[in-house]
Amino acid sequence: MEALKGKLLIVDDDLNLLELMKLRLESSGYAVEALADEDEAKTAAQAQAFDLAILDLQLVRSDGITLMQELHRITPGVPVIILTAHGTVESAVEAMKQGAYTYLTKPFDARELIMHVEHALENRRMSSEIDRLKEFLTERYDFGNIVTRSEQMKTLLHAVARVAATESTVFVRGESGTGKELIARAIHLASSRMDKPFVAVNCAALPETLLESELFGHEKGAFTGAVKSAKGLFAQAHEGTIFLDEIGDMPLSTQAKFLRVLQERQFYPVGGERPLQVDVRVIVATNQNVEELVKQGRFREDLYYRIHVIPVTLPPLRDRKEDIPVLTEHFLRKFSDRMGKQVKGITPGALQRLMRHDWPGNVRELENTIEYAVAMSSHDIVTEDMILPATTVTEEMVKPLKEAREDFEKVYLVKLLEITQGNVSSASNLAGKYRADFYNLLKKYNINPAQFKKE
Secondary structure: OOOOOOEEEEEOOOHHHHHHHHHHHHHOOOEEEEEOOHHHHHHHHHHOOOOEEEEEOEOOOOEHHHHHHHHHHHOOOOOEEEEEOHHHHHHHHHHHHOOOOEEEEOOOOHHHHHHHHHHHHHHHHHHHHHHHHHHHHHHHOOOOOOOOOOHHHHHHHHHHHHHOOOOOOEEEEOOOOOOHHHHHHHHHHOOOOOOOOEEEEEOOOOOHHHHHHHHHOEOOOOOOOOOOOEOOHHHHOOOOEEEEEOHHHOOHHHHHHHHHHHHHOEEOOEOOOOOEEOOOEEEEEEOOOHHHHHHOOOOOHHHHHHHOOEEEEOOOHHHOHHHHHHHHHHHHHHHHHHHOOOOOEEOHHHHHHHHHOOOOOHHHHHHHHHHHHHHHOOOOEEOHHHOOOHHHHOHHHHOOHHHHHHHHHHHHHHHHHHHOOOOHHHHHHHHOOOHHHHHHHHHHOOOOHHHHOOO
């Protein structure tokens, strides 16, 4: 028997519509409690937990907004869809300001209702996963850099939350500055090993002669200068997590020993005669094409298949430019607090300059850019002259016309949704587009309007 998709509460004094919605939603796999009386609805909400509520704006003794507020007191965070007639759209917009997820204007298509229910439940589920992950990280590590409005990153964080519960090796791929170590720490701190060590090493930062000793330790006298025995990073990470960044730069000789750790969970320290057992979760990362390194004979094929168990790919900042405004706001607060300044915002021209830049250094480059701007600012607003030399923003101007148009279109859609706080009807009106066409554009760029609603 197929599992239920969720438990829904519907409240409407139109009994025919109430029954129709109940049948449609039940046929789509939902458990539905359909009620015509708001007092009965409050009693039902106190007796059982609902995943979502659909409320008519005009009820017998009160209104949907009042009932929504009552339901939120009983079950904080439960998403609410408001049903309204054409003449009361303004009230429905007010309901969204008060905390409704969205509204539907009667008469509506059953498919549109089901689509909004699915989106609301998916949004709540993903937000719950991310909130759970952030609860761990807020206490233990500065997870603030993973500030996002991008659907790509929301989906990735949701996957990270699920990956964290496993013991499998994770392969994180991403350009420099995208936050690979941050994701590795997130996985560790959301896992059962969170109270154990997290040990990070950059394989490219150590010469071949030192990397093996750093990873596996050495015995006294194993080489010149080894005046005493030393515990390696694998031993230090026992029962915790070891993060090997830039795994593509690991020498072939060290790769063989690393493969033994993955296969047998044991290794020999340099100069050691007895193997050491180790219990570690392994996370590796690279900004290189490891498959190409395998073809070139610079990376062991058997090791590649051992580490490429659960791949996690971090998108570059240029592919999620809708995150630039929220990241900028976050970094402004961070560096203003750190420097004891009162920098509160950024001019439209300065933000436009940030949006036009291609960000080869990704989030790290953006962070450094904002740190410089805050340090140089003598006012409470960052101006355009403090953001990047003029020569660095010309790359975008030579893009193919189609790509440049799509970049503008995506940023334009995000800005509309910011202005309208995620209200698709208002945003489509401002854009001069039919609502259905506007939804198609949002789907094209994988933009979720729910992310722009004010809490």
